[in-house]
Amino acid sequence: MIHLKRIFAVLFILFFSTGLSIAKPKYEVAKISTQFGDIYIYLYQRTPIHKANFIRVANDGIYNGTTFHRVIAQFMIQGGDPNSKDKDSLNDGSGGPVYTGLPYQQKANEEGYDSYTIPAELREDLHHKRGALAAARTGNPERRSSGSQFYIAIGKVYDLNELKNLQERKNIKMTPEAVADYSTVGGIPFLDNEYTVYGQTIQGIEIVDKIVSQPKGPNDRPYSNVTMTVKIEKYSAKKLRKKFKYELPAAELQAYQQLKK
Numbered sequence: 001m002i003h004l005k006r007i008f009a010v011l012f013i014l015f016f017s018t019g020l021s022i023a024k025p026k027y028e029v030a031k032i033s034t035q036f037g038d039i040y041i042y043l044y045q046r047t048p049i050h051k052a053n054f055i056r057v058a059n060d061g062i063y064n065g066t067t068f069h070r071v072i073a074q075f076m077i078q079g080g081d082p083n084s085k086d087k088d089s090l091n092d093g094s095g096g097p098v099y100t101g102l103p104y105q106q107k108a109n110e111e112g113y114d115s116y117t118i119p120a121e122l123r124e125d126l127h128h129k130r131g132a133l134a135a136a137r138t139g140n141p142e143r144r145s146s147g148s149q150f151y152i153a154i155g156k157v158y159d160l161n162e163l164k165n166l167q168e169r170k171n172i173k174m175t176p177e178a179v180a181d182y183s184t185v186g187g188i189p190f191l192d193n194e195y196t197v198y199g200q201t202i203q204g205i206e207i208v209d210k211i212v213s214q215p216k217g218p219n220d221r222p223y224s225n226v227t228m229t230v231k232i233e234k235y236s237a238k239k240l241r242k243k244f245k246y247e248l249p250a251a252e253l254q255a256y257q258q259l260k261k
Contacts, residue, residue, distance in 0.1 A: 025256055026234035027248070028055060030133075030199065033229045034068075036211060039152070039204035041133045042246060045255035047121040050135060050145065050198035055232050057148050062097045063230035069093060070151075070220045071212045075188065078136055078151040079228060089221055093136075096147040117144035125251060126197040127174070128153045128188040129181040131208065133199030145196050152201060152208050155188040166190060202246040 028051065032039040043051045057063060057080075068079035069092035083095030096116065118135075120143040128134065132153040135145030158166070163179055166172075166189055174182070174189065182189050201208065214222040237253075240246045 024236045024238075025260075026236055027240060027252075027256070029202070029233045029235055029240075029244075030054065030058065031231045031233055032063075032204075033231070034207060034211065034226055036226070037204060037207040039207050040202050040244060041131075041152075041199045042202050042240070042244075043133075043199045044126060044197075045252050045259060046123060046126060047196060047198035048255075048259060049118055050121055050196055053118055053147065054150070054198070057097055058230040058232050060097075062148060063228060066228060067092070068211050068222065068226040068228065071214060071216055071222055071226075072220050073212055074154060074156045076151040076153050076155070077208060077211050078149065079226075080136075080146075080149045082148065084225075089219075092219070092221060093149070096149060116147045118147060120144055121196045121198065122193050123197070124173075124175060124193075125177070127178040127181065128155065128191045128195075128197060129178070129200065130155055130186045131201030131205050132187065132197050133201070134191070135196045135198065137195060143194065143196070153188045153191075154208060154212055155182075155186045157184065157186040158182045158189065163189065202240070202244040 027045070028043045030041045030043060032041065043054060045051070062082055063080055065085045066080055066082060067084040068077045069081060069084045069089075070078040078093070081092055081095045082097060083091045083093070117137070117140070122143065130153060134151055134153060136149035136151055137143065137145050160179070160183055163174065163182055167174055170190065172193060174192070178189065178192070181187060211222075211226050214224065214226060216222045235243065237248050240248060
């Protein structure tokens with residue numbers, strides 16, 4: 001009888017512990033490692049196609065060994081092109097991963113790619129705040145994104161009059177959150193609704209600043225390669241708060257629940 005009680009007690013603890021672990025959602029964070037340090041980027045639940053694509057490319061090791069091949073002060077750093085692994089710097093920015101059978105794959109030779117593009121996921125509540133992760137693309141009316149190339153926004157701080165004039169000139173409406181971000185930490189407001197934003201730097205923005213300050217040559221390419229490896233990590237909301245001081249927006253919690261339905 002005593003043995004049975006012990007067995008039931010152990011089973012209860014295991015069941016209870018498992019239940020707790022299942023009840024705690026885990027959120028993906030991209031860890032981009034460079035010779036200057038690590039950049040941690042939270043991947044948005046609100047852009048599920050871009051998030052899933054980035055995770056697949058990262059897990060397949062395609063990003064490892066690629067470079068930040070284009071850096072522009074007060075603008076952004078761009079990378080993720082498999083072509084940047086070879087010795088021909090002239091083809092950087094024109095490539096991407098090649099998969100077959102993806103539900104969103106679209107051959108895009110007419111755009112200069114030999115891989116695929118993915119559908120835009122433009123959202124008014126995701127903007128080009130400093131540190132934002134966004135998908136690079138070539139000019140196309142559907143604003144489809146590159147299968148692997150991305151950039152991290154830097155931009156600059158705007159005063160309220162500049163933001164008002166920009167909204168009037170481009171006939172756009174910024175959310176109060178966007179106005180607050182652009183007038184304090186800065187960013188690239190004129191790219192909103194043009195390129196898909198699907199993540200936000202939550203640690204290592206100083207590494208982004210180091211990368212953009214590297215001496216560069218033609219096509220804004222650094223003279224010395226800034227290579228990367230990318231790893232996907234998962235954190236609970238509590239650990240995101242503790243490790244990165246990052247508080248999940250309510251919209252992210254809602255999007256997570258909707259994706260799990």
